Amino acid sequence: MIIEHENSEKININAFQDDLISWFKAEQRDLPWRKDQDPYKVWVSEIMLQQTRVDTVIPYFNRFIEWFPTIDDLANADEDKVLKAWEGLGYYSRVRNLQFAVKEVREKYNGEVPNTPKEIAELKGVGPYTAGAILSIAYGLPEPAVDGNVMRVLSRILLIWEDIAKTSSRKTFEQAVRDLISHEDPSSFNQALMELGALICTPTSPSCLLCPVREHCQAFFEGVHEELPVKTKKKKTRDVQLAATVLTNSAGKLLIHKRPSNGLLANLWEFPNVEIYHNLQNEREEVANLFSQELHLNTQLDRIIGQIEHVFSHLVWNIKVYIGTLSDDFQESEDWKLVSFKEIEDFAFPVSYQKMFQMYKNFLEE
DNA sequence: GATCCGTGGGT
DNA sequence: TACCCAAGGAT
Known part of the structure; x- marks a missing residue:
């Protein structure tokens, strides 16, 4: 069992934050949901991106925001039209839960997406990852947003051998993020971890020679970056x-x-x-x-x-x-x-x- | 904790 | 071909 706090202390946190965030600000992709920090649009993008590639999401996001520009527009829409906007994206309960939650925000929070961990996590379809993503990206709060990218990246940087397929291991990585996250720019920090996972620290054959935080990476130092993360396979269909x-x-x-x-x-x-x-x-x-x-x-x-x-x-x-x-x-x-x-x-x-x-x-x- | 819930792309 | 995977959540 790896004690994550000890691992976090093995790296220079301030230098790590600077290298990671500087790289993100220079190299981040120009994505439609990064044009502003409207909590509604951040929310929509995060739901769409669940288990779905960025390239797939882009056209769906643009059309969805065109059809439903605000919380009110989505709350008032017919579900058939909402599903039509989602047609082909998969995991359709995501958008039905989103519309349900948007109605709750309209009625309970006067149309303002809540900005506390407790309130936002109570919304239907908003789990630990999405709650942290909205709080950090839309509201600048230092909350962890641990997705598959973050677990892969941090398993390598901090040499964490826990099985990331287990739901219980998410807590280990949330604690690691709490130890590492920049309080000056939580939004860039969280997005940078995911961007790094998507562009550099990929599942197979990561581009370590291009990595902005290579000198902080324990797996690279040990030469075991190809063996992490540990992830058990799932059953057949x-x-x-x-x-x-x-x-x-x-x-x-x-x-x-x-x-x-x-x-x-x-x-x-x-x-x-x-x-x-x-x-x-x-x-x-x-x-x-x-x-x-x-x-x-x-x-x-x-x-x-x-x-x-x-x-x-x-x-x-x-x-x-x-x-x-x-x-x-x-x-x-x-x-x-x-x-x-x-x-x-x-x-x-x-x-x-x-x-x-x-x-x-x-x-x-x- | 295990299973259900979509789809398209990469190797 | 047969996997694996991608910014997960609900039950």
């Missing part, structure tokens, strides 16, 4: 078999369904589908029976037009894609809608069903 169908009525409209409000891809839209638990004998017929029994859809399935594999973080969907016809007496409801090719663009679909719709359009062109 499991496979799920689905049958999904594009159903059209005689007017050429497509049937879509809104997913339940919790669990995987909550409140996003999809094409009608059922899970297949066993191998089926007469597949097309038995799938039609499942649509009838489970979804109360009486349909004729014409044929399979293809197959889609979609990989999630924790499972894999194998989707057999059918086409079929829907009788004209079908009754729409809140979560079952008939839409035209133009109208479908306004609904948020997960990428798996975007792939399926593209497959259908390609089929029609042949």
Whole structure:
């Protein structure tokens, strides 16, 4: 067990802060959420950046702020439109929690993002990392913001051999940051640790020769920078078999369904589908029976037009894609809608069903 | 503490 | 190909 306080004392803290922050101020990337310190925009960017690359986030951030420039705009927006703004980013509960929390800020804090650790951490979707990020970046408070970058960078600089995959080890790194953080510029310090992790102190083959804090790095000194951080692997995904169908009525409209409000891809839209638990004998017929029994859809399935594999973080969907016809007496409801090719663009679909719709359009062109 | 929750890019 | 990973949080 490494005692983090002793490790922090092994380096010259003031020199470390200066080298790190000077490098950050000279080399930091020009990112849209760095144009000002509006707590709302900092908040949005931090939620988007959770488990998501900077390059992926940039266009989403710009459009999101365009659509919802202020807390009021987001609080008043329809959730369907909010999800559409997030479409393709993944982890969709992030944005539903964000909108929920923004409403709380409007009502409880008069529209001002709170600036105390206790109050901000109570907001839905704001965990220890995001709380520290907002407090330091938007409000200049010396709070730790420990993400994967920070754990990787500090595990090397301070020679910390704890398994960063364990949730319990975050506290070790938070204490290390409290020991090291600049009280003159907590914002630059925290961002610099993450920027260093993203640009220099990368997971594989770090650019140590370009590193501004190499002379403070114990792992480099010991020659073990490639062995850190220690991180145990996670388990494999499991496979799920689905049958999904594009159903059209005689007017050429497509049937879509809104997913339940919790669990995987909550409140996003999809094409009608059922899970297949066993191998089926007469597949097309038995799938039609499942649509009838489970979804109360009486349909004729014409044929399979293809197959889609979609990989999630924790499972894999194998989707057999059918086409079929829907009788004209079908009754729409809140979560079952008939839409035209133009109208479908306004609904948020997960990428798996975007792939399926593209497959259908390609089929029609042949 | 373990699992759920997305997606696209890198090696 | 089959991993691994990226500014995590909720349950």
